[in-house]
Amino acid sequence: MKRPSRPGSLRLGLLLYPGCMPAGLLATADLVRAVNRRAGRAVFELAWLGLNRKPIVTEDGLTLRPRHVLGEFPCDVCLLPGFWAEKEADVETMLGRQAELIEALRQAPTGQALWSYCVGVALAAAAGALDGKAATGTWWFQHLLQRRFARVRWRFPEPLVADRGAVTASGAQGYLPLMTQQLGQWVSPEVMRDVEQVLMLPRPPTAHPAFRPVELMELHSTALRRLLVYAQSVPASELSLTRAAEHCAVSPRTLCRQIEAHTGRSAGAWLRLVKLRQVSDALTTSLAPLKVIGEQLGYLNESSLHRAFKQTTGMTPVHYRQAFGNVKSPQPPRRPVHPLRNKHVSVSTTETP
Template sequence: MPNTVTHRSTPGPPLKLALLLYPGCMPAGLFAAADMVRAANLRSQTTLIEIAWVGVDRQPVPTWQGPALTPNLAVEHANADAVLVPGLWLSSPEGVDASLTLLAPVVQALRALPRQTALWSYCAGVALAAGSGRLKHQRATATWWLRAPLEQQFPGVHWCFDEPLVTGPRATTAAGANGYLPLMLQVLAARMAPQALKDLQELLMLPRPRTVHPAFAGHDLMTTTQPELRRAMLWVQQNPASGLTLPQLADALGVSPRTLARRVQQHAGMPAAQWMRRIKLRQASEALCDTALPLKRIAADLGYASEAGLHRAFTQATGQTPLAYRMAHGVR
């Protein structure tokens, strides 16, 4: 599938990626994605991904406070393996419903895509993907402040707002205005050797993740190039904290627990069990920083046995209570 995380040892046919333009979209992420693809193709000395700029039709599309851009193709004629849906400007969560009404032709075009076409979206663009019905009965994430309207309007989606990136066989969603970055890194990690991907991360002028507490440094997808460890991190993010065990993770990856423990120790410099706990605590730290959710709700969302257990583990790892951490690093 287009969004698998298993690295290809030999290049297959180029993936055909359509970058969707629609009225009021914020196209910066599309341009950045196109730059990443261009650099990946040059670094690999082969065409890994082919880009096409598409719209509902071929008419010029007015972007948010920017120029009108003209698609090369209508999305229905792109014959794409995947369509990337960028975000749009929303001044408040209440704007989701009005935007979906205004952009009904875009939603309909996404709904009409062939079943085998993967849909990738990030930030508020996830609302369009959800509106198309393509996320129904699937796991998905989106920007945290859209939680209430998305849960209300699309109860058939298995929302995972505590995860920055959620991949599936037919859809991939990412949170945040820069959500295209972990999304595209995930796609490229499936098609490039780890060293080549690392070169891209170091040489391209990519947005960097915000400064995090030293306890969580190196525990995110954006800084991890090894495909197996990226798969491991996704698995840990998607499973409840109280149920994390090394044998289960090793089984999910198809390796022995001993092999996995050795690779995690080499990569992270800590035992695998501690590494898994830190990944979950990083998720907790992001929820503390980006939302006003009470610690009890965060603990429940991430699968901790109790609020007290999360409080104790977080304080031990960071030297700060969750409340102190939120006061120091969280949104105002």
């Protein structure tokens, strides 16, 4: 994918066409807005696109009006939704109806990425955007796609495939893994974790109550949310009250008052807690040893980190991982036991008369 049109931002076009299924586009718009708010800056810019600016009636009867014309508005990426299809003939019919759209996609500027999901992958393939590339698609149209678009290196067992600017996902809900995986490349893991917990999970996973003061949803101050993102990006050994105050353009004394007023904790304790929360996330989502986690987050001494973590949570890192972790250690493969070598197995024979 080419570099974003503006430093620090990615222009994402949501492509509308008659009969498209809009749920994925609307969900993506919500997801992008949440990511931008959580990151504290416009990481992504959205643009609703169409072949023209006339209102478009989607599959479920919802009418949407594009704000920009495909080909006239510069985008780094276009997201191509699917459409309703129950049989191969439905796909063939839509490909015929969308000949103008397919041609417009074929004329897309070099370097513009195309992301598609569900049966929208057929439109991307018809435009030649997947020629010579690996891609996936909805499995029940596998034979049609293989037959009609032989130049695509289809990998149907995989739910999500990315290859040189073309990202494809299978299933009507394919936009969800597609967007979370792609958006996650532009923001920190902490941003995506918070967005996924708030928007996608029916109930956030259990976390230790010691980290509640640095939870996104507990921070009602926009300034503190931005400070949280900043603190997460700074190595632990370099994070200081003075540096944090400079980032917020306030005096250290003012920052201390603000943090204590909103969290009930001293500024230094709150900043240390931000980093320890990152340690806890790494412990529960990976099998990396504490030494490696500490080095990645900028801690200079493993023993000091171990001591600080236990003082904060009342648990050692090992016990914390056992209590809250969601990654299991790989089990070594079991060697098959020959039945004749197992003393608990009896073998009986029957003589043939």
